[in-house]
Amino acid sequence: MIVVEDLHKHFGGFHAVDGSSLTIDRGSITGLIGPNGAGKTTLFNVIAGVLPPTSGKVFMDGEDITGLPPHTLFHKGLLRTFQIAHEFSSMTCRENLMMVPGGQSGETLWNTWFGRKRIADEERALQAKADEVLEFLTIEHLAEQKAGQVSGGQKKLLELGRTMMVDAKIVFLDEVGAGVNRTLLNTIGDAIIRLNQERAYTFVVIEHDMDFIGRLCDPVICMAEGRVLAEGTLDEIKANEQVIEAYLGTGLKNKEKVGA
Amino acid sequence: MSNPYQDDRGNKDASITNPKGQGTLTPSPGTRQAMDTAKAFLVGDSMTAGYGNGPDILHDCTIAVDEGEIAVIVGPNGAGKSTGMKAIFGMLDMRQGSVRLDGDDITGLSPQDRVAKGMGFVPQTSNIFTSMTVEENLEMGAFIRTDDFSDTMAQVYDLFPILKEKRLQAAGELSGGQRQQVAVGRALMTQPKVLMLDEPTAGVSPIVMDELFDRIIEVARTGIPILMVEQNARQALEIADKGYVLVQGRNAYSGTGKELLADEEVRKSFLGG
Amino acid sequence: MNDTMRTTMLFAGVALLIAYVGFAQSWNSALLIIAMGLISSVMALGVNLQWGFAGLFNVGIMGFVALGGLAAVLIGMPPTEGAFSAGGWGVLSALILGAGTIFAAIFAVKKMTSGWLRTMTVIAILVAGFFIFRAILDPAVERIEVINPAQTGYLGGLGWPVLLAWPVGGLFAAGAAWIIGKTALGLRSDYLAIATLGIAEIIIAVLKNEDWLTRGVKNVIGVPRPVPYEIDLQNDPAFVERAANLGFTPVEASTLWVKVLYILLFGAVLLILLWMAQRALHSPWGRMLRAIRDNEVAAEAMGKDVTARHLQVFVLGSAICGIAGAMMTTMDSQLTPGTYQPLRFTFLVWVMVIVGGSGNNLGSVLGGFLIWFLWVQVEPMGLWLMNLITSGMAEGSALKDHLIDSAAHMRLLTMGLVLLLVLRFSPRGLIPEK
Amino acid sequence: MDFLNAIVAFANFVFIPGVAYGSQLALGALGVTLVYGILRFSNFAHGDTMAMGAMSAVLLTWLFQSWGISFGPLPTALLTLPFAIGFTILLLLGTDRAVYKFYRTKKAKPVILVIVSLGITFIYNGLTRFIIGADDQNFLDGERFIIRARDFKEMTGLREGLAFKTTQGITIVTAVIVVILLFWFLNKTRSGKSMRAYSDNEDLALLSGINPERVVMITWMIVAGLATIAGVLYGLDKSFKPFTYFQLLLPIFASAIVGGLGNPIGAIAGGFVIAFSEVTITYAWKKVLVYLMPDNLEPSGLVQLLSTDYKFAVSFVILLIVLLVKPTGLFKGQAV
Amino acid sequence: DGHAKEIKLGVLYGFTGPIESLTGPMAAGAELAMKEVSDSGMLLDGATVTSSRGDSGCIDNGMAVASAERLIAEGVKGIVGADCSGVTGAVLQNVAIPNGMVMISPSATSPGLTTMEDNGLFFRTSPSDAREGEVMAEVLQERGIESIALTYTNNDYGKGLADAIQSSFEAVGGEVTIVAAHEDGKADYSAEMGALASAGGDLLVVAGYLDQGGAGIIKAALDSGAWDTFGLPGGMIGDNLPKTIGPDLNGSYGQIAGSEGKGIETLIEMAGDDFDASSPYTPEAYDAAALIMMAMQKAGSMEPGDYKDHILDVANAPGTEIYPGELGKALELIKNGEDVDYVGASAVELIGPGEAAGTYRLIEVKDGENATIGFK
Numbered sequence A: 001m002i003v004v005e006d007l008h009k010h011f012g013g014f015h016a017v018d019g020s021s022l023t024i025d026r027g028s029i030t031g032l033i034g035p036n037g038a039g040k041t042t043l044f045n046v047i048a049g050v051l052p053p054t055s056g057k058v059f060m061d062g063e064d065i066t067g068l069p070p071h072t073l074f075h076k077g078l079l080r081t082f083q084i085a086h087e088f089s090s091m092t093c094r095e096n097l098m099m100v101p102g103g104q105s106g107e108t109l110w111n112t113w114f115g116r117k118r119i120a121d122e123e124r125a126l127q128a129k130a131d132e133v134l135e136f137l138t139i140e141h142l143a144e145q146k147a148g149q150v151s152g153g154q155k156k157l158l159e160l161g162r163t164m165m166v167d168a169k170i171v172f173l174d175e176v177g178a179g180v181n182r183t184l185l186n187t188i189g190d191a192i193i194r195l196n197q198e199r200a201y202t203f204v205v206i207e208h209d210m211d212f213i214g215r216l217c218d219p220v221i222c223m224a225e226g227r228v229l230a231e232g233t234l235d236e237i238k239a240n241e242q243v244i245e246a247y248l249g250t251g252l253k254n255k256e257k258v259g260a
Numbered sequence B: 001m002s003n004p005y006q007d008d009r010g011n012k013d014a015s016i017t018n019p020k021g022q023g024t025l026t027p028s029p030g031t032r033q034a035m036d037t038a039k040a041f042l043v044g045d046s047m048t049a050g051y052g053n054g055p056d057i058l059h060d061c062t063i064a065v066d067e068g069e070i071a072v073i074v075g076p077n078g079a080g081k082s083t084g085m086k087a088i089f090g091m092l093d094m095r096q097g098s099v100r101l102d103g104d105d106i107t108g109l110s111p112q113d114r115v116a117k118g119m120g121f122v123p124q125t126s127n128i129f130t131s132m133t134v135e136e137n138l139e140m141g142a143f144i145r146t147d148d149f150s151d152t153m154a155q156v157y158d159l160f161p162i163l164k165e166k167r168l169q170a171a172g173e174l175s176g177g178q179r180q181q182v183a184v185g186r187a188l189m190t191q192p193k194v195l196m197l198d199e200p201t202a203g204v205s206p207i208v209m210d211e212l213f214d215r216i217i218e219v220a221r222t223g224i225p226i227l228m229v230e231q232n233a234r235q236a237l238e239i240a241d242k243g244y245v246l247v248q249g250r251n252a253y254s255g256t257g258k259e260l261l262a263d264e265e266v267r268k269s270f271l272g273g
Numbered sequence C: 001m002n003d004t005m006r007t008t009m010l011f012a013g014v015a016l017l018i019a020y021v022g023f024a025q026s027w028n029s030a031l032l033i034i035a036m037g038l039i040s041s042v043m044a045l046g047v048n049l050q051w052g053f054a055g056l057f058n059v060g061i062m063g064f065v066a067l068g069g070l071a072a073v074l075i076g077m078p079p080t081e082g083a084f085s086a087g088g089w090g091v092l093s094a095l096i097l098g099a100g101t102i103f104a105a106i107f108a109v110k111k112m113t114s115g116w117l118r119t120m121t122v123i124a125i126l127v128a129g130f131f132i133f134r135a136i137l138d139p140a141v142e143r144i145e146v147i148n149p150a151q152t153g154y155l156g157g158l159g160w161p162v163l164l165a166w167p168v169g170g171l172f173a174a175g176a177a178w179i180i181g182k183t184a185l186g187l188r189s190d191y192l193a194i195a196t197l198g199i200a201e202i203i204i205a206v207l208k209n210e211d212w213l214t215r216g217v218k219n220v221i222g223v224p225r226p227v228p229y230e231i232d233l234q235n236d237p238a239f240v241e242r243a244a245n246l247g248f249t250p251v252e253a254s255t256l257w258v259k260v261l262y263i264l265l266f267g268a269v270l271l272i273l274l275w276m277a278q279r280a281l282h283s284p285w286g287r288m289l290r291a292i293r294d295n296e297v298a299a300e301a302m303g304k305d306v307t308a309r310h311l312q313v314f315v316l317g318s319a320i321c322g323i324a325g326a327m328m329t330t331m332d333s334q335l336t337p338g339t340y341q342p343l344r345f346t347f348l349v350w351v352m353v354i355v356g357g358s359g360n361n362l363g364s365v366l367g368g369f370l371i372w373f374l375w376v377q378v379e380p381m382g383l384w385l386m387n388l389i390t391s392g393m394a395e396g397s398a399l400k401d402h403l404i405d406s407a408a409h410m411r412l413l414t415m416g417l418v419l420l421l422v423l424r425f426s427p428r429g430l431i432p433e434k
Numbered sequence D: 001m002d003f004l005n006a007i008v009a010f011a012n013f014v015f016i017p018g019v020a021y022g023s024q025l026a027l028g029a030l031g032v033t034l035v036y037g038i039l040r041f042s043n044f045a046h047g048d049t050m051a052m053g054a055m056s057a058v059l060l061t062w063l064f065q066s067w068g069i070s071f072g073p074l075p076t077a078l079l080t081l082p083f084a085i086g087f088t089i090l091l092l093l094g095t096d097r098a099v100y101k102f103y104r105t106k107k108a109k110p111v112i113l114v115i116v117s118l119g120i121t122f123i124y125n126g127l128t129r130f131i132i133g134a135d136d137q138n139f140l141d142g143e144r145f146i147i148r149a150r151d152f153k154e155m156t157g158l159r160e161g162l163a164f165k166t167t168q169g170i171t172i173v174t175a176v177i178v179v180i181l182l183f184w185f186l187n188k189t190r191s192g193k194s195m196r197a198y199s200d201n202e203d204l205a206l207l208s209g210i211n212p213e214r215v216v217m218i219t220w221m222i223v224a225g226l227a228t229i230a231g232v233l234y235g236l237d238k239s240f241k242p243f244t245y246f247q248l249l250l251p252i253f254a255s256a257i258v259g260g261l262g263n264p265i266g267a268i269a270g271g272f273v274i275a276f277s278e279v280t281i282t283y284a285w286k287k288v289l290v291y292l293m294p295d296n297l298e299p300s301g302l303v304q305l306l307s308t309d310y311k312f313a314v315s316f317v318i319l320l321i322v323l324l325v326k327p328t329g330l331f332k333g334q335a336v
Numbered sequence E: 001d002g003h004a005k006e007i008k009l010g011v012l013y014g015f016t017g018p019i020e021s022l023t024g025p026m027a028a029g030a031e032l033a034m035k036e037v038s039d040s041g042m043l044l045d046g047a048t049v050t051s052s053r054g055d056s057g058c059i060d061n062g063m064a065v066a067s068a069e070r071l072i073a074e075g076v077k078g079i080v081g082a083d084c085s086g087v088t089g090a091v092l093q094n095v096a097i098p099n100g101m102v103m104i105s106p107s108a109t110s111p112g113l114t115t116m117e118d119n120g121l122f123f124r125t126s127p128s129d130a131r132e133g134e135v136m137a138e139v140l141q142e143r144g145i146e147s148i149a150l151t152y153t154n155n156d157y158g159k160g161l162a163d164a165i166q167s168s169f170e171a172v173g174g175e176v177t178i179v180a181a182h183e184d185g186k187a188d189y190s191a192e193m194g195a196l197a198s199a200g201g202d203l204l205v206v207a208g209y210l211d212q213g214g215a216g217i218i219k220a221a222l223d224s225g226a227w228d229t230f231g232l233p234g235g236m237i238g239d240n241l242p243k244t245i246g247p248d249l250n251g252s253y254g255q256i257a258g259s260e261g262k263g264i265e266t267l268i269e270m271a272g273d274d275f276d277a278s279s280p281y282t283p284e285a286y287d288a289a290a291l292i293m294m295a296m297q298k299a300g301s302m303e304p305g306d307y308k309d310h311i312l313d314v315a316n317a318p319g320t321e322i323y324p325g326e327l328g329k330a331l332e333l334i335k336n337g338e339d340v341d342y343v344g345a346s347a348v349e350l351i352g353p354g355e356a357a358g359t360y361r362l363i364e365v366k367d368g369e370n371a372t373i374g375f376k
């Protein structure tokens, strides 16, 4: 589905992504893990067209999509969420979702003047859909709230909700879980699995929560210092010495002192 | 809606402009859970608060932490955890309730006065100076200190080695997890008497999270009370002396970390099973 | 309901102010305020489209307004006898060549790989093109400008009905905006602002100095009107009689009638534009723009072509300013490039938008009327203020004289005070965005 | 010899005026850039703040002159600077209290502050004209030249003269000193860093114990100093006229933008970019070429790329080109 | 009926804007004439004349037209103004003609206004720039100047004047090395000076305004040592210039519309300390107001429609010559049915469609003052 070939992204002299090559299979839920600063988000940004690569290529279904702007990729079915929530703060949560689908006839000026009927019909359908998503995310009570004024976790939920508004082929989730309540995260995990199974979405998931990764992802790719460190099932990865040293660690040293 | 004049973009929380956390000083009657807050080091007592002219977000909510203790607040998204932290820090309009620090009523103090009183806080979002270098961020953490803080800085660098590497880089150019480390580092630089952390581990890798928790425990053991909000609730509660579960702005459960972890109901509804 | 009430009250308030001018000064003044208020509202609407909808900080309004004015001249004025045959072709070919040079340079940039060779080629193309351009243009211009320089000395216009100039003015502005947008819309906030400001200055510099086009600072006077001339009306017995029946003197009746006609024309334009803007704002299109304004990166990731939308809005908003500019030049019936000053044509319009309430079309209209009213009425207010202040002072005292003499300077001061007061009590504008 | 003449002609008509004008713009741009960098809005009132500051210096100069106080070869106005700055500080702090503070606490959008500052401009402008009138005021005294063109010719025997005015010298020196001080202040001192922190993230600054009102106050005080110095130096070099100070705003903003808003070094660079693009592109090279070329190749025309009518346009074209290559200015400015 | 009537005259100048420093004295000049007439009690059986000021902004058509409408609304019977040629045209077309209002501008000198359709309502007491060009060319030739560099303020006045000077000077065999515009009120004139100096020339002629860019140009020229004498057309003649520039200006020369001594000197004396009557266009302003009032007397009516046809009568010979301070006498003469020839402060002689024929006072700066050295 997505093939990344020897991708480099340099910031000045710093090599944030330093020759990563990876393949994401259609229909998989691929986990992307790695220490802070490994270059995961940067990799996403390059694939999604937010940043131009220094060198290297990205293919989607065999088509070279390197450097295409994000909005074009969106229409090709590539969606992504942001690690640091990018809500439309002065719009209500419902509007945040309703704006997502592409090709709305009301997005053409001409129709706004002379195609009111059609727009009204579309809007009704959209609103129903948006409300459904809000409900799923347990934030239906926030439909009319400005997105700038909801809690940090709720913003992350909106991030995710946006990807649920359209039929995507591949969705890149950048730490949707950070800051989201774990019970809800489980529900989200279920939804991801459902979307994957029922609608054949492909997912790439960055997460630092190993339980979450473990429940959803196969395969898992671990990055470090801009390169792919290891690839495989989570158990394989967990057993990898390098991964343990760079990323997983060995647990709390001071734990025994707790409650002492 | 909160503030009609406000620029909704970016991190401009209007509520913060409230120069003094006004509010009546009469503590309201007890919460559902009997809590011994009288002699706690830091206590937000029966707080009722909201943003601007908006509705109450917190309802008669009490949070307290004692010397050398780690208190963890958990709860669903939008429960009011961050709001509670901000209320304790005087960043929004307290409509009822009081905040006491080491026996003093500080309900009327401005946030910067609370900093001077020795409170340190890491907000959940926008918690670094993006245009300043990592080192300058840490220096800003030590802004109110007049002594030599190079030791503390060395400690922070020790804790988060990556920051030392990046110390001359603008903090806005860091990865999500690195930013989080800067944010916590900044708060540690204050050498506060009490430390408040809003989701310090969101987005940090397991290994750093462990380090962070280790460090938090260490800090706590030096006698500094720590109040934190966590979604990595199970790990957090494991090290917590005290846990609060907030639901819709109210204290729903509280107890020791172990107790909460053991509670089936709590586990299922709030800790993800 | 409450909001509608407030809006209605505010409009009623402005109407009252204007009516007051009608009673206390003259209806001619009042109607003139309405006419200019309509034009101002149209401009404010254009700016609101750009800023309020899409967050584009355009401070080059003056340039687009001036281009509209240029259209009025080029459409409305009669052609200058012999000017075109003297130098028209020369000018045209020079312009085509100039455009060709730029395209060649762009082509070179696109097709060649970057490196010093490309840089040199581009520079060579531009420099050579520039000199050939000047070599063709200068003599042609000279030939045009020697034709009766005191009266014409320029190409003249097409001599078509001047009403046509309004849409054409919009097109001119839109064309310029398209070019600017293609190059400069990548800039953010104040950088875009100063870039547009600069471009406006460049447009004005061209209008001021290219005499063959607009007579430059010598001004084009007597642009034909779409409405009858007062004098003709006064000499028309039927009109005079009708006026007399209504109890007006011919002079009064003719001056008022002409203004009423202008108001009807301008009002029609404003209403159409307002309707279009309102519909666009309250539609998925408007929602998309707000999303872009809030967060471009996210909007882009959600499949919205931010660049294209920005360009669209920039062009539309500028076109509206161009239309307003053409309307204004039509009413002034002259183009005086020297009068285009950023303070009057850019910042005043911004004040209208902000005071009215950015992001709200009705707010812009209200702001247009209110601020224009103040702009012209604040002077008598200043004088009145000064007289009030000095009323207690001894006749002929130096301070009193100084104060009265300074009354005209008080216009800006009073304007500033009013502005601050309005924004103090309504910091998001009189009719804020919801 | 001819070569020397060419160089002197160039220096006299392009280089020295360019440097002096560039320094004037730079000093103005520093004020603009500082307000933008810390209080985060484009302060339109800066030109008229300069006028206010300069006006107080003019009035004080007259007072000093009437007392018979002078500053030897240097302009008396320099002696009045501290007092004039004091006055401007009071003015700005008063304005902040009365006007800006309200919008700051309301967290108004920057554009509202821009429009508000436009209102302040009107008021300052009216006040200046009201107090001192709309006319030119010449308040320069002391030695006008460091080198006069005539003296230079006699001294060197060249055909071209080189003039260097005292005011130009003072302006350049001051600009250098001020920018070094400012840079040091912002980047190395605690107050300076706290100002940058405040501008970056106001809420977090509070949480670090930074007192926002103090930051704002210091900012306005520095701005007052910069504005007064810039205004007085400009007035000494040209002459004091209220209207020109408003007009000066445009090139000043252009300078601040080219350099990158919020960046003091950028302001300096921007000032020179704008000044030199005005002076050089429209320069008629005839005089220089006449010296350089052999007689038979002497240019017949003026060898002028564009007429001076377009000097302003040219500087904006350069500005555009710079921005197209570097969208936030030469030195990576901020953007709200 | 012997009852004291009140007549209002509008004074429409750019009290704010680029020539704001000229308009104060101009308005004072016009108002002085009104006061003189009121005091004399001779106009239309003892009418008093008061002024009503309006701001034209000099370059803001919209404002000028609005101000003019306001003046009309206040019931003025004539307008002294406007000042700058651009707004004058706008007010004429949009307000004066439709309302049948007489306008006499003291300072709009654009040749374009000569041929503008005006229904006999527009006059000016200043000559068209075309004439000044000829005078200046003669002056330069007499002084043996062979080449000049020419800079003008970039508006219709400056451009028109520069065109006139250039063509006249070239017609008498002089060379114009460069014609460069300068914008008023700009921060810096180094660029202009660079170009001008490079072009060279015996003399730098500055067709600008003395307290606008003109002064800046002269400063820049002196500072860089490019020129030390200057040719000064009317807009540059005024006390302010020697005052701001200082002794370096000595030896520069030029001309300004103005008549042989008596008229202007009387006016200066009359003005005393109140205002500077020698400020540009101030005499013309006085004359403009005086003309309106005398024409009213001649027509025996204060209605513009009645007196507009008498303006040329009172302005030109035959008749008794009238100077400033003699307005009362003039009104009396007119009342008695005698002819007057108003000379006024600026040697008014209206030609063609009602503009001044133009006598010029030749000026040279000596010892820091404008000294009159002849007339042309």
Ligand SMILES: Nc1ncnc2c1ncn2[C@@H]1O[C@H](COP(=O)(O)OP(=O)(O)OP(=O)(O)O)[C@@H](O)[C@H]1O
Residues within 6 Å of the ligand: A011, A014, A015, A016, A034, A035, A036, A037, A038, A039, A040, A041, A042, A043, A083, B166, B173, B174, B175, B176, B177, B178, B203, B204, B205
């Ligand atoms: N604009 C930039 N300029 C310079 N360096 C940058 C920039 N953006 C990112 N980096 C650096 O690139 C590295 C990779 O960052 P990235 O955000 O991709 O990490 P990540 O793997 O997503 O980490 P995390 O798990 O913390 O989100 C980091 O070290 C960061 O400091």
Ligand SMILES: Nc1ncnc2c1ncn2[C@@H]1O[C@H](COP(=O)(O)OP(=O)(O)OP(=O)(O)O)[C@@H](O)[C@H]1O
Residues within 6 Å of the ligand: A142, A145, A148, A149, A150, A151, A152, A153, A154, A155, A179, A181, B001, B002, B013, B051, B054, B057, B075, B076, B077, B078, B079, B080, B081, B082, B083, B084, B124
């Ligand atoms: N600035 C604001 N203005 C108005 N309402 C707000 C604002 N910030 C948060 N809220 C509302 O207050 C409620 C509590 O928010 P808070 O940020 O305290 O939640 P939280 O418990 O920290 O959640 P999370 O785990 O998602 O961070 C939410 O319903 C939210 O919509």
Ligand SMILES: [Mg+2]
Residues within 6 Å of the ligand: A040, A041, A042, A083, A174, B175, B176, B177
């Ligand atoms: Mg990341």
Ligand SMILES: [Mg+2]
Residues within 6 Å of the ligand: A151, A152, A153, B081, B082, B083, B124, B198
């Ligand atoms: Mg929170």
